[in-house]
Amino acid sequence: xxxxxxxxxxxxxxxxxxxxxxxxxxxxxxxxxxxxxxxxxxxxxxxxxxxxxxxxxxxxxxxxxxxxxxxxxxxxxxxxxxxxxxxxxxxxxxxxxxxxxxxxxxxxxxxxxxxxxxxxxxxxxxxxxxxxxxxxxxxxxxxxxxxxxxxxxxxxxxxxxxxxxxxxxxxxxxxxxxxxxxxxxxxxxxxxxxxxxxxxxx
DNA sequence: AGCACGATGCTCT
DNA sequence: GAGCATCGTGCTT
Numbered sequence: 001x002x003x004x005x006x007x008x009x010x011x012x013x014x015x016x017x018x019x020x021x022x023x024x025x026x027x028x029x030x031x032x033x034x035x036x037x038x039x040x041x042x043x044x045x046x047x048x049x050x051x052x053x054x055x056x057x058x059x060x061x062x063x064x065x066x067x068x069x070x071x072x073x074x075x076x077x078x079x080x081x082x083x084x085x086x087x088x089x090x091x092x093x094x095x096x097x098x099x100x101x102x103x104x105x106x107x108x109x110x111x112x113x114x115x116x117x118x119x120x121x122x123x124x125x126x127x128x129x130x131x132x133x134x135x136x137x138x139x140x141x142x143x144x145x146x147x148x149x150x151x152x153x154x155x156x157x158x159x160x161x162x163x164x165x166x167x168x169x170x171x172x173x174x175x176x177x178x179x180x181x182x183x184x185x186x187x188x189x190x191x192x193x194x195x196x197x198x199x200x201x202x
Numbered sequence: 203a204g205c206a207c208g209a210t211g212c213t214c215t
Numbered sequence: 216g217a218g219c220a221t222c223g224t225g226c227t228t
Contacts, residue, residue, distance in 0.1 A: 056220070058220075065220070066220090067220080070214075070215095070217080073213075073214070074213080074214095075212085075213055075214080089212090089213090089220090090211075090212055090213085091211095091212080091213095091219055091220070091221070092209085092210075092211085092212095092217090092219060092220095092221045093209065093210030093211040093212075093221095094209070094210055094211075094221080094222080095222075097219050097220065097221085099220090112220060114220090121217050131224090132222095136221070137220070137221075137223070138221050138222065139221090139222080142222095180217085180220070181220070181221090183219070183220070185218085185219090186220095186221095
């Protein structure tokens with residue numbers, strides 16, 4: 001047994017890692033409550049972190065905007081696994097996108113992380129972004145050094161070097177919802193269903 | 203401030 | 216072979 005841990009590491013402070021129970025819930029609830037949480041990445045031994053500003057929910061094979069709508073494939077298989085793991089995939093020939101798997105094992109659902117405000121390791125993040133912002137799903141992965149090797153990582157363990165902490169709680173009045181981005185050929189109602197969540201800026 | 207477009211490669215049919 | 220859960224640039228308003 002190691003030494004007694006300070007209370008903040010026992011799971012009650014803003015630095016507490018979100019556990020599997022957090023992700024093992026309704027995907028919309030997870031997408032909403034991820035706003036204000038702190039995405040943490042250990043890159044080359046340095047702690048980088050940002051406050052989550054925007055998310056989108058992708059829920060099950062019925063959801064025609066969800067990668068699982070075509071059934072289980074090699075690419076989307078992580079979404080069918082246990083909640084609290086990273087689903088990372090490649091798109092548009094150059095971009096990696098990061099999702100957190102939600103809901104019970106066997107049901108394919110995930111929350112796409114679309115924007116962060118840099119909070120720790122800001123100098124490194126800015127350098128990796130060429131001085132530009134982190135408002136966009138591929139900008140997050142670029143800023144934090146996340147690629148296909150992170151697919152399937154356990155977000156509920158520090159050993160993964162990638163996790164989410166409790167951070168801040170965002171009041172309902174500061175949350176804006178709307179249709180998900182980029183689903184131009186997806187049929188209704190999935191194309192317009194308001195499963196995008198963002199913190200109102202300014 | 204807003205739109206159009208090219209970059210670039212993986213996944214699935 | 217088609218289609219992408221995008222981004223940055225460059226041009227127009």
